[in-house]
Amino acid sequence: MQQVHTSLSQVKAEAKVKAKKRKMKNVLTITLFVSPALIVYALYVIYPILATLNYSFYDWSGSNVGTFIGLQNYVQLFNDSIFWTALLNNTWITLTSVFVQIPLGLIMALMLFAPIKGIKLMSSVYFFPFLMSTVAIGLLWIYMFDPINGSINQLINFFGFENVAWLSGENSALIAVLFVIVWQFAPFYMILFRAAIVGIPEELYEAAEIDGAKPWHKFIKITLPLLMPTIVSSSILAIVGSLKAFDIFYVMTGGGPNHATELMGTYMFKQAFVNFNMGYASAIAFVMFFIALIVVIIIQVLDYYRQKKGVFSE
Amino acid sequence: MKSLSKIPLYLVAVILLIVSGYPFVYMISTALKTQGEFFEQPFSLFTSFTLENFTNVFQLGLTSYFVNSVIVTVIAVGAVVIIGALASYPISRMKFKFNRVLFLLFISGMMLPIHATLIPIFKLSESMGIYDTLYALIGPYIAFSLPISIFILTQFMREIPKSLEEAAQMDGCTHLGIFRHVIMPMLKPALMAVIIYNAIHLWNEFVFALVLISSPESMTLPLGLQAFRGDFAVNVPGLMAALTLASLPILVVYLFSQEKVVKGLTGGAVKG
Numbered sequence: 001m002q003q004v005h006t007s008l009s010q011v012k013a014e015a016k017v018k019a020k021k022r023k024m025k026n027v028l029t030i031t032l033f034v035s036p037a038l039i040v041y042a043l044y045v046i047y048p049i050l051a052t053l054n055y056s057f058y059d060w061s062g063s064n065v066g067t068f069i070g071l072q073n074y075v076q077l078f079n080d081s082i083f084w085t086a087l088l089n090n091t092w093i094t095l096t097s098v099f100v101q102i103p104l105g106l107i108m109a110l111m112l113f114a115p116i117k118g119i120k121l122m123s124s125v126y127f128f129p130f131l132m133s134t135v136a137i138g139l140l141w142i143y144m145f146d147p148i149n150g151s152i153n154q155l156i157n158f159f160g161f162e163n164v165a166w167l168s169g170e171n172s173a174l175i176a177v178l179f180v181i182v183w184q185f186a187p188f189y190m191i192l193f194r195a196a197i198v199g200i201p202e203e204l205y206e207a208a209e210i211d212g213a214k215p216w217h218k219f220i221k222i223t224l225p226l227l228m229p230t231i232v233s234s235s236i237l238a239i240v241g242s243l244k245a246f247d248i249f250y251v252m253t254g255g256g257p258n259h260a261t262e263l264m265g266t267y268m269f270k271q272a273f274v275n276f277n278m279g280y281a282s283a284i285a286f287v288m289f290f291i292a293l294i295v296v297i298i299i300q301v302l303d304y305y306r307q308k309k310g311v312f313s314e
Numbered sequence: 315m316k317s318l319s320k321i322p323l324y325l326v327a328v329i330l331l332i333v334s335g336y337p338f339v340y341m342i343s344t345a346l347k348t349q350g351e352f353f354e355q356p357f358s359l360f361t362s363f364t365l366e367n368f369t370n371v372f373q374l375g376l377t378s379y380f381v382n383s384v385i386v387t388v389i390a391v392g393a394v395v396i397i398g399a400l401a402s403y404p405i406s407r408m409k410f411k412f413n414r415v416l417f418l419l420f421i422s423g424m425m426l427p428i429h430a431t432l433i434p435i436f437k438l439s440e441s442m443g444i445y446d447t448l449y450a451l452i453g454p455y456i457a458f459s460l461p462i463s464i465f466i467l468t469q470f471m472r473e474i475p476k477s478l479e480e481a482a483q484m485d486g487c488t489h490l491g492i493f494r495h496v497i498m499p500m501l502k503p504a505l506m507a508v509i510i511y512n513a514i515h516l517w518n519e520f521v522f523a524l525v526l527i528s529s530p531e532s533m534t535l536p537l538g539l540q541a542f543r544g545d546f547a548v549n550v551p552g553l554m555a556a557l558t559l560a561s562l563p564i565l566v567v568y569l570f571s572q573e574k575v576v577k578g579l580t581g582g583a584v585k586g
Contacts, residue, residue, distance in 0.1 A: 026408065026410070026489075027410075029404065029408075029488075029489040029490075030404040030408060030410055033400045033401060033403050033404045033489070033493075034400070034401045034404055034405070034416065036397040036400060036401070037397045037398060037400065037401035037420070037460055037464070038401070038416075040397065040453065040456050040457045040460065041419075041420065041423070041457050041460055043438075043453065043457070044431065044435060044438075044453050044454050044456075044457030044458070045423055045426065045431060045457050045458070047434065048430070048431035048432075048433075048434035048435050048438075049426075049430050049431060051433075051434035051437075052430050052431065052433060052434055055433060055434070062433075062437075107326075108330060111323070111326060111327055111330065114320075114323045114327065115320070115323075116320055116323050116324055116327060118327075119327060122327055122328075122330070122331045124568075124569075124572055125331055125334055125335045126330055126331070126334050127334075127568070127572075127576065128334055128335065128338055128565070128568075129334055129337075130579065131514065131561070131564045131565060131568055131575075131579075132518075132561050132564070133517070133518030133520070133535070133536050133539075133560065133561070134518060134520060134536075135518070135520050135536040135537075135539050135540055136536070136539055136557045136560055136561055139539060139540075139543060139553060139557055140337055140340075140341055140554075140557055141337070143344075143550055143553075143554075144337060144340070149352075149353075149356040149550070151336070151340060151357065154357055183333070183334070183337075187334070188579070188580065191576055191579070191580045192580060195580070240424075240425050243427055244427045244428065244429075246428075246429070246520075246521055247520045247521065250520075250524075251540065264429070265427070265429050268429050268432075269429070269432075269521075269524075269525075272432065272433055272436075273436075273525060278433055281433060282433055284429075285427075285429045285430045285431075285432065285433065286430060288427040288429050288430055289426070289427060289430035292425055292426065292427050292430075295425075296422070296425050
């Protein structure tokens with residue numbers, strides 16, 4: 001009896017040691033597997049955000065040691081009318097993305113299922129704009145919007161309108177670039193919606209047809225509600241993407257004329273790498289980060305309540 | 315009657331076709347004109363077929379931009395696939411304390427505005443002595459490709475049945491062995507999506523290149539195109555030739571494997 005007991009406790013102890021060893025081994029494995037990614041990520045993503053926050057408290061040209069000025073960069077920023085124009089323009093991109101781009105993407109996706117000849121071939125062309133680099137798209141559209149030799153003016157001449165100097169007018173420049181953004185990204189949303197439409201069970205439409213539903217009714221009562229999760233996630237992607245916008249504006253207008261198409265991104269870039277106001281630029285950059293953070297938190301909270309209520313859930 | 319009702323559908327389809335396709339037709343057709351022909355007839359399509367613009371573009375250094383883009387893209391994508399897959403393995407398949415935190419930490423990078431990191435990364439590349447070289451781009455490219463890659467890879471890894479892994483463990487496989495011989499072979503579709511997504515995005519990347527590169531020898535394609543704009547201020551056909559050549563690789567890949575490219579590009583958002 002005694003012997004049995006000791007051997008049992010021995011086994012237990014051995015098992016404990018083994019478990020501990022395995023745990024140690026697991027910790028080692030996890031560390032080895034994760035650390036390459038974590039090191040690169042910490043160096044190029046996490047550290048820079050903290051450094052940006054730190055720089056934003058300095059008056060600093062980038063080369064010498066800066067002077068600590070507390071929150072002065074932020075005070076200056078909130079009194080800077082160019083910054084507010086930039087913020088407004090970022091908002092315009094968000095609104096255009098959500099209310100023009102996404103509906104257009106949905107229409108394009110529905111067209112892919114239209115019973116017409118050649119749609120497959122045409123749909124491969126629909127996707128082209130999303131593949132090209134933004135710089136190439138910007139350069140191409142600069143010439144499309146050219147006041148004299150541009151195709152856009154050629155087209156509006158045809159309909160009896162006068163030539164417009166698109167990219168040099170303060171309002172028309174913004175409209176022109178927003179148009180190009182829609183042109184570039186609508187195909188992306190088309191693909192998202194296509195995948196969602198494929199997932200809708202055919203029987204629902206068949207049942208509706210038996211009940212004598214018109215195509216429009218089928219769309220409102222079946223397609224649209226079932227696409228709601230995709231519309232929500234597309235909107236999130238669009239909003240987050242809008243905050244990051246930079247390339248197309250930088251290439252097409254450079255934020256001009258007279259800051260009319262300035263974005264937070266282009267303004268930050270100019271302050272940092274043209275004017276060498278690195279402290280001030282860091283403040284702009286950190287505000288961009290902060291806005292993105294707020295947006296993400298709002299989305300998370302809404303998502304939490306949505307899941308709780310079960311509305312729109314798949 | 316039935317075919318008549320389809321006319322509006324055809325109309326919409328053709329309008330979409332023209333709006334999405336015309337700029338490309340214009341670009342290629344203009345690239346094939348001489349400057350004189352362009353000024354005479356800026357809108358005529360495929361009226362001439364000069365190849366002079368293309369040879370000019372190569373003489374102006376397009377080849378070196380091209381090579382730089384290939385180098386940076388290949389190295390960064392290769393590295394992202396390896397270290398992204400390595401990190402995704404414990405995050406998706408092992409239980410530990412910081413599991414969820416790590417996952418959120420990585421994928422929150424998808425939401426991050428790049429501008430919030432530009433100045434420190436610029437200073438970092440200067441202090442490491444790699445400013446204005448291709449090395450300066452590799453680090454940020456890997457770091458900013460990790461979030462989407464880990465997002466896609468963990469999604470796929472979670473779906474691999476646990477039993478496969480347990481069987482391998484019984485046979486005395488280590489985690490590295492399981493990762494290499496069980497997980498990786500099953501990940502092919504996900505790895506393909508990760509490669510395509512990142513390759514296209516990095517091929518087209520502009521902001522980091524703009525901040526970290528200044529001399530023409532180190533420029534990647536998007537930056538080089540932007541520089542061409544100065545050289546070709548009045549030579550529209552020349553610029554169009556450059557744009558055509560720069561867009562060609564992706565368009566060719568797309569035409570040969572459409573579904574894969576489409577799936578890869580939307581891999582983060584579309585499951586399956």
